[in-house]
Amino acid sequence: MSKRKLISFDWAMKKLLRSKANFEILEGFLSELLNDNIRILEILESEGNKEDYRDKFNRVDLKVKNQKNEIIIIEVQYDREFDYLQRILYGTSKVLTEHLDEGDPYSKVVKVISINILYFDLGHGEDYIYQGVTSFHGFHHQDVLELSKDQQVLYKKNKIHQIFPEYYLVKVNNFNDIAKDTLDEWIYFLKNEEIKENFKAKGLIKAKQELDILKLPEQERLAYEKYQDDLHYQASMIESSYTIGMLKEKREISVNLLKADVLDVQTIAAMTGLTLEEVEALQREISSTS
Known part of the structure; x- marks a missing residue:
């Protein structure tokens, strides 16, 4: 018997995952990828919320706020874009300025996490998940700059990289379909639109229930x-x-x-x-x- 196909993640982002009843699915994916227990407080307005004739040819994106008041941008991209890295840099910069009110000190700058699910080959690399963070390395002592105790209290962060935007690139097509851990189970679903019976990653059981194509109304x-x-x-x-x-x-x-x-x-x-x-x-x- 062939496995029953599920709705693709990008369509789910457009139609189903914006509902609070289905936050568990998105929280599961984010928790596995970020290795943290993520809880979504709200879905924020983003370009992906808008329906237009270009939707099917371009990216699908979702912007959420988690329990730490961090802004997480999740984007699915199919089209090849050679300047994609610059575009996600622009996207995080735009979010930073949008969420800093006039007159606020820079200590109020929001933490932004950019998650990019890519179905085209970006750059040169053999892995299928890449993380990008900011750190400062000494020229002469080869040390890494750290926050002072006072700064840790002010920013409510332990490490400098936790202040700056953080990037995740998931190169779906590089995945070899062998799920070695629960995060791989999610990548398997992103690539194959299928969840195996033995998968136990956070959010996947709910996804299997809610993203069944056959449960969709005919229209x-x-x-x-x-x-x-x-x-x-x-x-x-x-x-x-x-x-x-x-x-x-x-x-x-x-x-x-x-x-x-x-x-x-x-x-x-x-x-x-x-x-x-x-x-x-x-x-x-x-x-x-x-």
């Missing part, structure tokens, strides 16, 4: 199926555009090298990844027009 199920089709179509368009662009670039490089007459066709083919026949065809085109 919402049809909307979800269309949303999934749109994602597949968009992924195909992006892949096609990327492939065409790469082929065009390889051809341009080959033409320039052939015109320069500094390398033989075999070397050019090896360098650019074109076949020998393709390079020879380009060479004939150049000869016919010269």
Whole structure:
């Protein structure tokens, strides 16, 4: 018997996880990832709350406040973005300024945690979960700067990195489908939209109950199926555009090298990844027009 598929996490974020009745699901994921017992106080307004024609082609995001009054941004991104790291930096900076009232001291700056669930390959790395924090290292003594006792009291933090924004990158497609711990169980669900019988991570039992596709009203199920089709179509368009662009670039490089007459066709083919026949065809085109 095939496993029953569940609603994808991004659709759940758009439609179901904003309800207080389903906070347990989101709290479970955050608790496992952050290794903390997270409790959500409220869902805050974010771009992901707004419905528009671009929804199915772009990110889905959710902004919540936890019991520590920290702001957590959870974002799901399918499209390849080469400047994605700068964009999440901008996103956390925007939240910092939005939640600091005019006249407040800087000690009131809110802690922001940016969680990014990525279905495209960002950067170069073999792992599937990356954490980014801020620390200050001494030039001469190679020590790490720490908070003074008074600062710990003022900021209610023990470490400097706890003040600054914190980033998590979950590269879903890098996961090998072998769940070694409860966090991996969540990553398995994010990748496969399936929860195995032996999984016991926080929030997954509730997710299995509430995110069953067959429990959706027919109209919402049809909307979800269309949303999934749109994602597949968009992924195909992006892949096609990327492939065409790469082929065009390889051809341009080959033409320039052939015109320069500094390398033989075999070397050019090896360098650019074109076949020998393709390079020879380009060479004939150049000869016919010269």
